[in-house]
Amino acid sequence: MTVFRGYLLIIKRNWGFIFIYTALFLLTMLIIQGETQKKEEKEFQRSRLKIAVVDEDGGILAEGLTNYLATLHEITEIGNAEGTLLEAIYYGEISSVIRIPRGVGEKWEVQLTKIPGYAEADYLKQQINLFLNQVQFCTENGYSMQEAFALVNQQLEEKSVRLLNLNGNQGKWESYYYIFRFLPYLSIAVLCLILSIPMNAYRKKEIRQRLQCSAVSLRRQTVEAMLAFLVVGIIFWAAMIGVAIIFSKNSFFESPHAAYLAGNSFLMVLTSLAMAFLIGAVAESENVINIIVNVTALAVSFLGGVFTPTSVLDKGILKFSRILPVxxxxxVNNLLAGFREITPERQSEIWKSFGIQCLFAAACISIGMAVLKIKEQKED
Incomplete structure (x- = not known):
């Protein structure tokens, strides 16, 4: 097992690199998980804006509108001076100013001053118009102003949001799905680098000549090299599964998709091993390997939807992305995260994705072997 031990020895020398990459990966996961939980807590809460109300009318309608807005937003008392109000908007102390003019009950309109381009102010304007239209409708049909206020406020209290659990996952992603989402980048960056370097070292002319003179046959050299690749890949894959289990606090075992997630991640690791083999066959030096690996890991991760959702990609770019295994x-990862129940149609999509990843890995190995054969013929 001379070649096998040689591979592992060279890989051991790059242990520091593996540790740094993995530590950065875990730190990123912790940050993403924390921010995601905060977002989920606030996602369906009503936004309360900081606003100011200038009541120039002083009538019962103006008072009712002010009380209505106070239940929805935070009204800040900063005076009625024009300069003070504009200064407060400029420095972000308030987002909008609602000015209730005299005789508001005649035109049923108010003036709204907002931060330019502030979309939430448009939502505020809709709330004001809805209140005035409902009150006007009620008073024109025989209700008093106080009765109209009561009816509008009653409708406000009765409104609620009920989420339908259509997908069976409560609309949330489990924490371990984010680990699997970013796994391709770490897998390609780490495995391609630490495996391409020893492969490149064994391709040096003097080492190849020594091996040719030894009792180790070329076939055995290839088998031991492939075995080293596979052992490192399995160790890496098992470590990532362990990280997912730790992050999920053992809820990973309760997932109905645990087998699919494990299989999908294992195929991604195998694909990374195949890419490492191809890069090791093409590159001529360690410096070239570093450049190719860094560019490849970032490019396929961006195009494959690791860092940005594929839904925001251009259609032309998306056509190219479908070639990539990532x-x-x-x-598959998004499908498993979004649906608790796997229907036969979704299952066929999963197996299709598995097949494409396997074909890509096979293509990388075939091209890599062809490149090695051509280089050996030229050198001989």
Whole structure:
């Protein structure tokens, strides 16, 4: 097992690199998980804006509108001076100013001053118009102003949001799905680098000549090299599964998709091993390997939907992304995260993605072997 031990020895020398990449990966996961939980807590809460109300009318309608807005937003008392109000908007102390003119009950309109381009102010304007239209409708049909206020406020209290659990996952992603989402980048960056370097070292002319003179046959050299690749890949894959289990606090075992997630991630690791083999066959030096690996890991991760959702990509770019195994890996991960129940149609999509990843890995190995054969013929 001379070649096998040689591979592991060279990989051991790059242990510091593996540790740094993995530590950064875990730190990123912790930050993403924390921010995601905060977002989920606030996602369906009503936004309360900081606003100011200038009542120039002083009538019962103006008072009712002010009380209505106070239940929805935070009204700040900063005076009625024009300069003070504009200064407060400029420095972000308030988002909008509602000025209730004299005789508001005649035109049923108010003036709204807002931060330019502030979309939430348009939502505020809709709330004001809805209140005035409902009150006007009630008073024109025989209700008093106080009765109209009561009816509008009653409708406000009765409104609620009920989320339908259509997908069976409560509309949330489990924490371990984010680990699997970013796995392709770490897998390609780490495995391609630490495995391409020893492969490149064994391709040096003097080492190849020594091996040719030894009792180790070329076939055995290839088998031991492939075995080293596979052992490192399995160790890496098992470590990532362990990280997912730790992050999920053992809820990973309760997932109905645990087998699919494990299989999908294992195929991604195998694909990374195949890419490492191809890069090791093409590159001529360690410096070239570093450049190729860094560019490849970032490019396929961006195009495959690791860092940005594929839904925001251009259609032309998306056509190219479908060639990449990372795209199909992320499709499976998103499908498993979004649906608790796997229907036969979804299952066929999963197996299709698995097949494409396997074909890509096979293509990388075939091209890599062809490149090695051509280089050996030229050198001989």
């Amino acid at each position: 795209y199909w890996y992320e499709e």
